[in-house]
Amino acid sequence: MNNSIESIKIKDNGLRHQVYKIIKDKIARGELKPNQRIFESRIAEQLSISRGPVREAIRDLAKEGIVINIPRKGTFIAACSIKDIEEIYSLRAILEGLAVRRSINYLSKKDIKNLENLREEMVTASKNKNIAKMVEKDMQFHKVICYSSKHTRLIKFWSEMDYQIRTFLVTADLVFYNPEQIAQRHNKIIEAIKAKDPDIAEKCIKNHINQIGKEIIDNFKKRSIVSSSTLKK
Structure with missing residues (x-):
């Protein structure tokens, strides 16, 4: 699977950071593309975890400008200028x-x-x-x-x-x-x-x-x- 978050077994502790790293690594490897939409619910389902840590990880990524949240449209992988x-x-x-x-x-x-x-x-x-x-x-x-x-x-x-x-x-x-x-x-x-x-x-x-x-x-x-x-x- 290339352009979604693959099913990975992750440890219970530090879920937020682990999800953050998984998404960031996928972007750096080109498996998640610029301007591609990502879904909190889908990521949580694929990783077999609750949506809370995913939401927090996406918030951290947004603070760094790695993803962008657009009202009424969703969350997208940021593209550079x-x-x-x-x-x-x-x-x-x-x-x-x-x-x-x-x-x-x-x-x-x-x-x-x-x-x-x-x-x-x-x-x-x-x-x-x-x-x-x-x-x-x-x-x-x-x-x-x-x-x-x-x-x-x-x-x-x-x-x-x-x-x-x-x-x-x-x-x-x-x-x-x-x-x-x-x-x-x-x-x-x-x-x-x-x-x-x-x-x-x-x-x-x-x-x-x-x-x-x-x-x-x-x-x-x-x-x-x-x-x-x-x-x-």
């Missing part, structure tokens, strides 16, 4: 540019091998049209670089964007089905890291992120994926 993508990707480019400059001094041969393995797993997932796995491996690749920077605040800010980045990538899935392009872009970053050239590494990762941001925006415009605010009209 072009401005959201521009802001997230411009900030991401700055953060990862700094991260790769710093991480060059800390990344071990084992870490670099891990980056190479993740690149290959991305390529394989792309060839298999497995967008969820490809996005997961891509995020792991960039996480290795960011966490290796040993910059606490950078890591914090980057981690806070993680969910939105995943959602953008999964929603714009048609952009990322080019295995050769994936390999080439990430190879440039890896080679600059191996050469311990912070200027080239920063340039490569910024170019990569800025290009992805542009492709996501173009893809969203082409497919008319727009902010859920338009549903109110």
Whole structure:
């Protein structure tokens, strides 16, 4: 089952948080789509729980802007705006540019091998049209670089964007089905890291992120994926 909440056995304690996480994970994997309506009663039935924890979880998601409640219409998965993508990707480019400059001094041969393995797993997932796995491996690749920077605040800010980045990538899935392009872009970053050239590494990762941001925006415009605010009209 792809676009509803699957039947999952969940623990009695912390139901609200568990339902919140289940819905959020489904969105990040592309199983719940932007502007798709969700139903409190249906989710409760599928999870075999009362509607109370589901209602609370949806309220929490609404506070974060992940879902939107529209009077007399229902609750919908929020879609991002072009401005959201521009802001997230411009900030991401700055953060990862700094991260790769710093991480060059800390990344071990084992870490670099891990980056190479993740690149290959991305390529394989792309060839298999497995967008969820490809996005997961891509995020792991960039996480290795960011966490290796040993910059606490950078890591914090980057981690806070993680969910939105995943959602953008999964929603714009048609952009990322080019295995050769994936390999080439990430190879440039890896080679600059191996050469311990912070200027080239920063340039490569910024170019990569800025290009992805542009492709996501173009893809969203082409497919008319727009902010859920338009549903109110």
